[in-house]
Amino acid sequence: MQSTSRLLLRPAFLARRRCLATAATASHDHASHAPAAEQKRPVAAIPLSNIEAQWAMLSPDEKTSVAEQLEVLQKRDWKLLSGDEKKAAYFVAFGPHGRRTPIHQKGDGFRIILGTGAAVAAAGVLFFVIRHVSPPPPKTLSKEWQEAMNERAIEQKMNPITGITSEGYKGTGFVSK
Numbered sequence: 633m634q635s636t637s638r639l640l641l642r643p644a645f646l647a648r649r650r651c652l653a654t655a656a657t658a659s660h661d662h663a664s665h666a667p668a669a670e671q672k673r674p675v676a677a678i679p680l681s682n683i684e685a686q687w688a689m690l691s692p693d694e695k696t697s698v699a700e701q702l703e704v705l706q707k708r709d710w711k712l713l714s715g716d717e718k719k720a721a722y723f724v725a726f727g728p729h730g731r732r733t734p735i736h737q738k739g740d741g742f743r744i745i746l747g748t749g750a751a752v753a754a755a756g757v758l759f760f761v762i763r764h765v766s767p768p769p770p771k772t773l774s775k776e777w778q779e780a781m782n783e784r785a786i787e788q789k790m791n792p793i794t795g796i797t798s799e800g801y802k803g804t805g806f807v808s809k
Contacts, residue, residue, distance in 0.1 A: 680720040687729060699724055773808075781806040 678690070678698050690698070702721045705713060713721075728734055736744075771777060782796060782805040789797045796805045 681716040683716075683720040684723050684727065687723070687727065775807065778805075778807040 678686070678694055678701070680698070680702070683698065687695070698720070702717070702724055705717055706721055710718075726732070785791075785796045785805065792798055795801070796803070
């Protein structure tokens with residue numbers, strides 16, 4: 633009975649805990665971004681023409697100011713926005729910055745190909761060094777030895793049902809090469 637009541641109360645408990653955690657996080661975020669002594673400083677309006685070229689050189693406060701400026705502009709009728717304002721709004725929303733920064737920069741393809749080629753070359757050198765240093769194969773792998781094993785198996789009548797001494801056997805026996 634007690635476990636049933638726990639199961640019934642569990643969703644309510646989790647929802648309450650989630651709300652409390654969200655509220656605590658939200659209030660913590662606001663407090664951590666703006667200290668009490670220093671509120672947001674007013675940042676001068678930044679021209680929106682060619683924002684793509686300026687974006688990397690802007691400070692975080694200026695980037696925030698541009699985003700807020702664009703939010704205000706986008707609340708108006710979109711037909712009244714200029715081409716530069718529309719381009720800036722698109723760049724701030726979907727441009728290659730922040731999490732959307734490309735992983736590979738220009739010219740990285742050549743370095744990737746060069747690195748892959750070097751890894752393959754190193755593996756080839758390692759393969760041939762190991763082959764050169766390793767001892768020769770054992771004498772039991774020679775063709776003569778394997779043929780002698782076939783003869784010995786026939787003498788002993790080894791595996792007469794399906795093996796080398798069975799009727800109509802067409803295999804190679806112990807010869808592997």
